[in-house]
Structures are given as structure tokens and as C-alpha cells.
Amino acid sequence: MSAAKSSGGTFAPLAQPVFAVLWTATVLGNTGSFMRDVASAWLMTDLSASPAAVAMVQAAGTLPIFLLAIPAGVLTDILDRRKFLIAVQLLLASVSISLMVLSQTGMLSVSSLIGLTFLGGIGAALMGPTWQAIVPELVKREDVKSAVALNSLGINIARSIGPAAGGLLLAAFGAGITYGADVASYIVVIAALVWWPRAKNANDALQENFFGAFRAGLRYTRSSTPLHVVLLRAAIFFAFASAVWALLPLVARQLLGGDAGFYGILLGAVGAGAIGGALVMPKLRERLSSDGLLLGAALITAAVMGVLALAPPKVVAIIVLLFLGGAWITALTTLNGTAQSVLPNWVRGRGLAVYLTVFNGAMTAGSLGWGAVGEAVGIQSTLIIGAIGLLIAGLIMHRVKLPAGDADLVPSNHWPEPLVAEPIAHDRGPVLILIEYKVEKQHRTAFLHAIDHLSRERRRDGAYGWGVTEDSADPEKIVEWFMVESWAEHLRQHKRVSNADADLQGKVLAYHVGPDKPVVRHFMTINRPGAA
Known part of the structure; x- marks a missing residue:
């Protein structure tokens, strides 16, 4: 039952x-x-x-x-x-x-x-x-x-x-x-x-301020x-x-x-x-x-x-x-x-x-x-x-229809943990995330349409800037980028992606060609010594 x-x-x-x-x-x-x-x-x-x-x-x-x-x-x-x-x-x-x-x-x-x-x-x-x-x-x-x-x-x-x-x-x-x-x-x-008799709040390393x-x-x-x-x-x-x-x-x-x-x-x-x-x-x-x-x-x-x-x-x-x-x-x-x-x-x-x-x-x-x-x-x-x-x-x-509300919003937890060379302070940021796709020319328009829908999901879950760029030497190489205010916020973003979002990302990935998955890179702001 x-x-x-x-x-x-x-x-x-x-x-x-x-x-x-x-x-x-x-x-x-x-x-x-x-x-x-x-x-x-x-x-x-x-x-x-x-x-x-x-x-x-x-x-x-x-x-x-x-x-x-x-x-x-x-x-x-x-x-x-x-x-x-x-x-x-x-x-x-x-x-x-x-x-x-x-x-x-x-x-x-x-x-x-x-x-x-x-x-x-x-x-x-x-x-x-x-x-x-x-x-x-x-x-x-x-x-x-x-x-x-x-x-x-x-x-x-x-x-x-x-x-x-x-x-x-x-x-x-x-x-x-x-x-x-x-x-x-x-x-x-x-x-x-x-x-x-309420239980005390559990300690959460990613607790938001x-x-x-x-x-x-x-x-x-x-x-x-x-x-x-x-x-x-x-x-x-x-x-x-x-x-x-x-x-x-x-x-x-x-x-x-x-x-x-x-x-x-x-x-x-x-x-x-x-x-x-x-x-x-x-x-x-x-x-x-x-x-x-x-x-x-x-x-x-x-x-x-x-x-x-x-x-x-x-x-x-x-x-x-x-x-x-x-x-x-x-x-x-x-x-x-x-x-x-x-x-x-x-x-x-x-x-x-x-x-x-x-x-x-x-x-x-x-x-x-x-x-x-x-x-x-x-x-x-x-x-x-x-x-x-x-x-x-x-x-x-009455012509502006209310949403059905039937999307699966349970966290999918399908994003792998980001690779790091050494531990990163949670308050360090902002963070730039780059995702490199290989998209054939005939699928370019459909891919851009799909990734435009994905952009709203990125912003909902924590990104404050988003965009797509192409390689001037190879137009089939397209890079999606988005900015997150801190490393902790990006880790929270991993936990926020829902099953409905995963389906949306799957539609984007369907246009990627090649033996490997898109390459994902994380770039951190460098704190230069003596910088104001």
C-alpha cells in the first residue's frame, strides 16, 4: 500500500x-x-x-x-x-x-x-x-x-x-x-x-544566511x-x-x-x-x-x-x-x-x-x-x-490559464559532484560554470530553442547571469555559461535540480554529439594579493 x-x-x-x-x-x-x-x-x-x-x-x-x-x-x-x-x-x-x-x-x-x-x-x-x-x-x-x-x-x-x-x-x-x-x-x-517538543535544527554546512x-x-x-x-x-x-x-x-x-x-x-x-x-x-x-x-x-x-x-x-x-x-x-x-x-x-x-x-x-x-x-x-x-x-x-x-502544476519537482540529484583540486571556501565567489556542447549545424536552431528553456531553470536555481557562445574557429562548438554568487550557492544549486529540470536538460543533451558527455568546468575568482 x-x-x-x-x-x-x-x-x-x-x-x-x-x-x-x-x-x-x-x-x-x-x-x-x-x-x-x-x-x-x-x-x-x-x-x-x-x-x-x-x-x-x-x-x-x-x-x-x-x-x-x-x-x-x-x-x-x-x-x-x-x-x-x-x-x-x-x-x-x-x-x-x-x-x-x-x-x-x-x-x-x-x-x-x-x-x-x-x-x-x-x-x-x-x-x-x-x-x-x-x-x-x-x-x-x-x-x-x-x-x-x-x-x-x-x-x-x-x-x-x-x-x-x-x-x-x-x-x-x-x-x-x-x-x-x-x-x-x-x-x-x-x-x-x-x-x-520540537527537535533542534540539524546543522547544515550549506545553511543559507x-x-x-x-x-x-x-x-x-x-x-x-x-x-x-x-x-x-x-x-x-x-x-x-x-x-x-x-x-x-x-x-x-x-x-x-x-x-x-x-x-x-x-x-x-x-x-x-x-x-x-x-x-x-x-x-x-x-x-x-x-x-x-x-x-x-x-x-x-x-x-x-x-x-x-x-x-x-x-x-x-x-x-x-x-x-x-x-x-x-x-x-x-x-x-x-x-x-x-x-x-x-x-x-x-x-x-x-x-x-x-x-x-x-x-x-x-x-x-x-x-x-x-x-x-x-x-x-x-x-x-x-x-x-x-x-x-x-x-x-x-479566464483566458490566461493557470498552470497545471503537474511537474515533478522532487530533487533529481543527478548532477555529479564538481571536481576540485583542493577544498574551496563556501563563501568564495562568484563562480563561472562553462558547459561545452558539440552540436551539428542542422540541429543548431532546435538546440538553441531547447537551451533557452533551460536558461530559466538555471536562473531559478541560483544563476544571476546566463548566456551561450560559439567558437569562432568551430561554430559547432557551443559553450553555455552561467554565474553563481558563491561556491556554496552552486553546491545548493546541485541539490535544487528537480526531475522536471533533469528532463529539460535531457532534451538539450540530445543534440550533443560525440562519444563523451559535455565538458563542464568551474572557474573561481582569483583573490590577488594586495588587490583592493
């Missing part, structure tokens, strides 16, 4: 104590965070009736994730993840304690609310990639996919409970008690992390065409869909005449709809492609914005927000799942951090933009404009 078939199903990871404890603590922590967000969004409507000011709270929470997601992804790979998560939880708890004290003393202002929301966004930015990265440490290999699905389900359970509970607490006892409940949730999460890992992640992102498609589709969708999130507090209060409790119920409906969407997702995937799912999410979200713009009865608003939750989770899981499928393990954290950067950048810019439009033309007209824009964008982007 294969590993995949030995899994006990969707809920199998919960049979493993460490995952079960941390998953439960995370659900409670996220529930507290949603309660805090409801209190902050509603308090802003008390402090200012300006759509721009209300939208600023949404922007303050997402802007740090846009700015810090990539550095957070790097830190995830080079720090002790348990200690890092504990430090982030302490930061978030201090934010909620400050909000609790200021609201209780009547000293909370627009600027302090936005500032503390921004600090909370910093904590969320640092925490997001790390929570995703620890999943393989908590469960068996065959249960990783189920664990990821359970994490998504947990977030939406919290989304369905937290806003409603936060709204009710806010209406009954005030903001101080609501923020206090959030503080209590962080205590639970910190206790679970302290209890977690922060700036090297940062550059490697950006190089991969810049050279990965499949990831570019995912990022484009995400940016367009979330930029338009952010309109409903940015203006929902004002929709609840001004268009629908609700109070804080009703606003919480609306957000709870979104969470409940997301849970329902997650449960029916397997059936939908059997009938629709990823592109079809994303188009459906765009059409439903646009329709919800159109209905809300008509100021419907409260019951109708709750019903349509159930559909919004289903559409939202469909878009999130489709885009996130596709991003994961096109990223190899060695750069997955950083690649997902780039995805989070684009997602939150689109949400931030969209929130600010729709807030400004709301100031100019009103909430109802803004929702209609956003709905029409999302409808048009969804139909156009």
Missing part, C-alpha cells in the same frame, strides 16, 4: 497529539484575532464616519504583510521556528493589551487604532509563512495534504465563530472585554508552543513563468474583490442599519459560507478546472456586491454573504494550491511569501482605492463599480 493510501483521511492528522494540540490552539488564536478585528473595524466607525478612514483599518492590517511577507519567509528558513512563533505571539498579545487599555480608558483615537492595527499586521506577516512551514514537522509525510486542508478548515471555523462572538461581546460588554478575550487566546497559543536566501528567493520568483501567472491572476482578482471587505462595516451600519452584533453576524456568515465551500470543493473540482473555479468565484463575488449595493433586507444580506464566503474560499484555495504546486520544496516558503505579498498588496491598494472612490461617489455606487470591474476582469483573465 502506498503512503498516500495509508492515510486515514481528512481528519487523520488530528490523531497525532502534537498537531491536534497546535491545531486547536491555532483555531482559538484565530478566533481571538477575528474578534479583535471586528472590534477595531466597528470602533473606527464610532471614531470617524469617513469611508477612507474605515478602509484605512483594513489597509493597516494588510500593508505589513505586503511589506514583510518575503523577509518573513526567509526568517522561517533560518531561525528556530518554535521560538520565532512564540516571539510573534507575544508581539500580538501586547498589541491587544494596548488596545484593551486604551479603549477602557477612553484614550483610543483614529491614529492609535490604525497604528496598533499596523503592528498587528506586522505580527501576522511574520507568523503566516511560519505556520505553513511547520506542518511537515507535525504530521506523517502521507498526512501533510490533509493537515494543510485542516488548517484551512480551522481558519474558516474561526472566521465563522470569531466575528459573531466578537460582535456580541462588543455589543454586550464593550471593546475592552472583546480585546481581553483576544489576549486570552494568545496565552493558549503560547502555552501550546512552549509545550511542543538571510540576505543570500532573500536573493535566491527573488531570483526564483523572477524566473518562474508559472508562478508569474498565479501572481497575476491573484493580483487582479483580489484588487477588485477587496471592495466588499473594505466597505463592509459601512454597508452593515449605513446601508443595512445594523449594529456591532449584526456586523459580526455578517462576518460569521462569510466564515460559515467558507466552511460550506470547503466541504463541497472536492465535488466542484471533479467538474470544473482551476480556471473554471476562479471564474465562478469572480462571478459570485461580483453578484454579491451588486446585491449589497441595493441595500437589501438583513436576512438577504446574510444569505448572500454565505455565497461570498464560498466564493472567497474557492479563490483562496485555488490560487494558493496552484502556487504550492509550482514551487519546489527548497523555495516553497519564500515563493508562498511572494504570493502573500501580492495578495496583501492587492488587498491594501484595493482597500485604499475603494475607500477613496467611496468618498467621491458613495458606498452604493462604489460597490456597483467594483462588481462591474470584477466581472469584466474575471472574464478577461
Whole structure:
């Protein structure tokens, strides 16, 4: 029986104590965070009736994730993840304690609310990639996919409970008690992390430093065409869909005449709809492609914005927000799942951090933009404009197909160890790699086409410069060259080549003639004595 078939199903990871404890603590922590967000969004409507000011709270929470997601992804790979998560939880708890004290003393202002929301966004930015990265440490290999699905389900359970509970607490006892409940949730999460018996990180001679890992992640992102498609589709969708999130507090209060409790119920409906969407997702995937799912999410979200713009009865608003939750989770899981499928393990954290950067950048810019439009033309007209824009964008982007994500990204380990006359310091560089091919004239065009595809793989895996040259005395002798910043980075490059890359290299090698394989040479920068 294969590993995949030995899994006990969707809920199998919960049979493993460490995952079960941390998953439960995370659900409670996220529930507290949603309660805090409801209190902050509603308090802003008390402090200012300006759509721009209300939208600023949404922007303050997402802007740090846009700015810090990539550095957070790097830190995830080079720090002790348990200690890092504990430090982030302490930061978030201090934010909620400050909000609790200021609201209780009547000293909370627009600027302090936005500032503390921004600090909370910093904590969320640092925490997001790390929570995703620890999943393989908590469960068996065959249960990783189920664990990821359970994490998504947990977030939406919290989304369905937290806003409603936060709204009710806010209406009954005030903001101080609501923020206090959030503080209590962080205590639970910190206790679970302290209890977690995590093994120490093994020493790795090729361990990346922060700036090297940062550059490697950006190089991969810049050279990965499949990831570019995912990022484009995400940016367009979330930029338009952010309109409903940015203006929902004002929709609840001004268009629908609700109070804080009703606003919480609306957000709870979104969470409940997301849970329902997650449960029916397997059936939908059997009938629709990823592109079809994303188009459906765009059409439903646009329709919800159109209905809300008509100021419907409260019951109708709750019903349509159930559909919004289903559409939202469909878009999130489709885009996130596709991003994961096109990223190899060695750069997955950083690649997902780039995805989070684009997602939150689109949400931030969209929130600010729709807030400004709301100031100019009103909430109802803004929702209609956003709905029409999302409808048009969804139909156009449907032509830009998402990658299938079926490439074999497991490391091939087929590159032989480079020959060296003596040990080379890992930080020595840059390194020039030359690969000499013999290509017959009639195959030259096909070879150049194949090696052009190979160039993107070289850059993804670590090269910062690449090119091909020919011998002036023998045009059939072609040399491929690429530059890597250090010897250690080239050794890492050996470990990064996937089976899909090996197939690509095999297509290039098919045009090489001769009894021997292409000659590979490594050239190091010479450190001259007395050179400046």
C-alpha cells in the first residue's frame, strides 16, 4: 500500500497529539484575532464616519504583510521556528493589551487604532509563512495534504465563530472585554508552543544566511513563468474583490442599519459560507478546472456586491454573504494550491511569501482605492463599480490559464559532484560554470530553442547571469555559461535540480554529439594579493 493510501483521511492528522494540540490552539488564536478585528473595524466607525478612514483599518492590517511577507519567509528558513512563533505571539498579545487599555480608558483615537492595527499586521506577516512551514514537522509525510486542508478548515471555523462572538461581546460588554478575550487566546497559543517538543535544527554546512536566501528567493520568483501567472491572476482578482471587505462595516451600519452584533453576524456568515465551500470543493473540482473555479468565484463575488449595493433586507444580506464566503474560499484555495504546486520544496516558503505579498498588496491598494472612490461617489455606487470591474476582469483573465502544476519537482540529484583540486571556501565567489556542447549545424536552431528553456531553470536555481557562445574557429562548438554568487550557492544549486529540470536538460543533451558527455568546468575568482 502506498503512503498516500495509508492515510486515514481528512481528519487523520488530528490523531497525532502534537498537531491536534497546535491545531486547536491555532483555531482559538484565530478566533481571538477575528474578534479583535471586528472590534477595531466597528470602533473606527464610532471614531470617524469617513469611508477612507474605515478602509484605512483594513489597509493597516494588510500593508505589513505586503511589506514583510518575503523577509518573513526567509526568517522561517533560518531561525528556530518554535521560538520565532512564540516571539510573534507575544508581539500580538501586547498589541491587544494596548488596545484593551486604551479603549477602557477612553484614550483610543483614529491614529492609535490604525497604528496598533499596523503592528498587528506586522505580527501576522511574520507568523503566516511560519505556520505553513511547520506542518511537515507535525504530521506523517502521507498526512501533510490533509493537515494543510485542516488548517484551512480551522481558519474558516474561526472566521465563522470569531466575528459573531466578537460582535456580541462588543455589543454586550464593550471593546475592552472583546480585546481581553483576544489576549486570552494568545496565552493558549503560547502555552501550546512552549509545550511542543520540537527537535533542534540539524546543522547544515550549506545553511543559507538571510540576505543570500532573500536573493535566491527573488531570483526564483523572477524566473518562474508559472508562478508569474498565479501572481497575476491573484493580483487582479483580489484588487477588485477587496471592495466588499473594505466597505463592509459601512454597508452593515449605513446601508443595512445594523449594529456591532449584526456586523459580526455578517462576518460569521462569510466564515460559515467558507466552511460550506470547503466541504463541497472536492465535488466542484471533479467538474470544473482551476480556471473554471476562479471564474465562478469572480462571478459570485461580483453578484454579491451588486446585491449589497441595493441595500437589501438583513436576512438577504446574510444569505448572500454565505455565497461570498464560498466564493472567497474557492479563490483562496485555488490560487494558493496552484502556487504550492509550482514551487519546489527548497523555495516553497519564500515563493508562498511572494504570493502573500501580492495578495496583501492587492488587498491594501484595493482597500485604499475603494475607500477613496467611496468618498467621491458613495458606498452604493462604489460597490456597483467594483462588481462591474470584477466581472469584466474575471472574464478577461479566464483566458490566461493557470498552470497545471503537474511537474515533478522532487530533487533529481543527478548532477555529479564538481571536481576540485583542493577544498574551496563556501563563501568564495562568484563562480563561472562553462558547459561545452558539440552540436551539428542542422540541429543548431532546435538546440538553441531547447537551451533557452533551460536558461530559466538555471536562473531559478541560483544563476544571476546566463548566456551561450560559439567558437569562432568551430561554430559547432557551443559553450553555455552561467554565474553563481558563491561556491556554496552552486553546491545548493546541485541539490535544487528537480526531475522536471533533469528532463529539460535531457532534451538539450540530445543534440550533443560525440562519444563523451559535455565538458563542464568551474572557474573561481582569483583573490590577488594586495588587490583592493
